[in-house]
Amino acid sequence: MKKKWLSPLALIFALLLFLAACGGDDNGSSEGDGGDSSTDPDMLQLATGGTSGTYYPLGGEMAKIISDNTDVEANAISSNASAENVLSIENGDVDIAFVQTDVVAHAVEGINAFDEPVEHVMAMGSLYPETIQIVTTDGAGIESVEDLAGKTVSVGAPGSGTFINAEQILEVHGMTMDDIDAENLDFGESTGGIQDGNIDAAFITAGTPTGAVEGLAASVDVAIVPIAQEKIDELTEAYPYYAADVIEEGTYGLTEDVNTVAVLAALAVSDSLSEDLVYEMTKAIYExxxxxxxxxxxxIKAETALDGIDIEVHPGAQKYFDEAGVE
Incomplete structure (x- = not known):
C-alpha cells in the first residue's frame, strides 16, 4: 500500500516542478526591453543617407564590422536620412539606422515632422558631430544668414534633419522659410545646383569634410556662411541639442575658420532586436x-557614445556601456 501511495505523489511533485520551470519568468528570457533572440533576423538592414553624404560610406563600413563580428549579416542601404530612417525603423522596414539626435528626440516626442510619437525606436549610441554647413560660393554675395533673404536656398527634404536645422537657424535670425526661395534637394543635388548657378546656397548637415562639398570645391571657390556668436548662444539656449562648432581653415580650401553649430550623428535600433544582438553590434562598432x-x-568612442542622447537606450547597448564604465 505504501508503494502505491508514494508513486502518484512523486509524479504530482515532478509535474509541479516542470510547470514551475516552464513559467518561471513572464519575459521568457533575460532580453530586457529588447526582443527575443529567436526572432532576430539573419540579415539586418542598416539605413544610412544619400550616397553623397557621410552616412552612406560610414554605414557601409559599419555593416561590414557587424557582419564580421556577429552571427548576422548587415546590409547598408541609401535613404533620405534621419526622419525617413526613424519611420523606417518604426514601421519595421529597417533594423538599424543613422539619425540625428535632435530628429530622433522629436520623433519620440511626436513633434515637428512627426504627427505622433514613435514607440519602437531606441538609441544605440552617438557617433560624431554633424556640422550645419551653409554652403555657397565666394561670388554669391552671401556673407551672413540674413543675406539668404530672397535667395534660392536648398534646405533638404521636408521633415529631414537638415530642413529642421534650417528652420531653427532662420528662426533665431528673425526669418522663416517664406523669406527665402526654398528648394528641397539632397546634398548632391544641392552642390550641383550651386555649381550650375541654379541655386545660391544650401544647408548641409553632415560630418565635415562632406564628399558633396569637397566635389564642389574642386570646381569653384566654396564659402561657408558663418553664424554669429550671439545667434549661436540664442540657438543653443532655445534648443540644447545644438553645440557650437568650427569648420577649420583648409577644409574645402577655406582661408579661415568658420563658426557654426552642430548636432550629433547617432545610431538608432528597433526595440524588436534582442539584447544579445544589440550588445554584440554595439561592442563591435565601438571597439x-x-x-x-x-x-x-x-x-566614434565609447566614452562619448551617450552624449546628446535624449531617448531610451536599448538594453543591449546599455549593457555594453555599463561594462565600459560609460555614464
Whole structure:
C-alpha cells in the first residue's frame, strides 16, 4: 500500500516542478526591453543617407564590422536620412539606422515632422558631430544668414534633419522659410545646383569634410556662411541639442575658420532586436571604429557614445556601456 501511495505523489511533485520551470519568468528570457533572440533576423538592414553624404560610406563600413563580428549579416542601404530612417525603423522596414539626435528626440516626442510619437525606436549610441554647413560660393554675395533673404536656398527634404536645422537657424535670425526661395534637394543635388548657378546656397548637415562639398570645391571657390556668436548662444539656449562648432581653415580650401553649430550623428535600433544582438553590434562598432577609413571614425568612442542622447537606450547597448564604465 505504501508503494502505491508514494508513486502518484512523486509524479504530482515532478509535474509541479516542470510547470514551475516552464513559467518561471513572464519575459521568457533575460532580453530586457529588447526582443527575443529567436526572432532576430539573419540579415539586418542598416539605413544610412544619400550616397553623397557621410552616412552612406560610414554605414557601409559599419555593416561590414557587424557582419564580421556577429552571427548576422548587415546590409547598408541609401535613404533620405534621419526622419525617413526613424519611420523606417518604426514601421519595421529597417533594423538599424543613422539619425540625428535632435530628429530622433522629436520623433519620440511626436513633434515637428512627426504627427505622433514613435514607440519602437531606441538609441544605440552617438557617433560624431554633424556640422550645419551653409554652403555657397565666394561670388554669391552671401556673407551672413540674413543675406539668404530672397535667395534660392536648398534646405533638404521636408521633415529631414537638415530642413529642421534650417528652420531653427532662420528662426533665431528673425526669418522663416517664406523669406527665402526654398528648394528641397539632397546634398548632391544641392552642390550641383550651386555649381550650375541654379541655386545660391544650401544647408548641409553632415560630418565635415562632406564628399558633396569637397566635389564642389574642386570646381569653384566654396564659402561657408558663418553664424554669429550671439545667434549661436540664442540657438543653443532655445534648443540644447545644438553645440557650437568650427569648420577649420583648409577644409574645402577655406582661408579661415568658420563658426557654426552642430548636432550629433547617432545610431538608432528597433526595440524588436534582442539584447544579445544589440550588445554584440554595439561592442563591435565601438571597439573597431579606429579601423574605419572615414575621417569621422576618430570621433566614434565609447566614452562619448551617450552624449546628446535624449531617448531610451536599448538594453543591449546599455549593457555594453555599463561594462565600459560609460555614464
Amino acid at each position: 573597431n571604429a579606429e579601423g574605419m577609413a572615414h575621417d569621422k571614425s576618430s570621433f
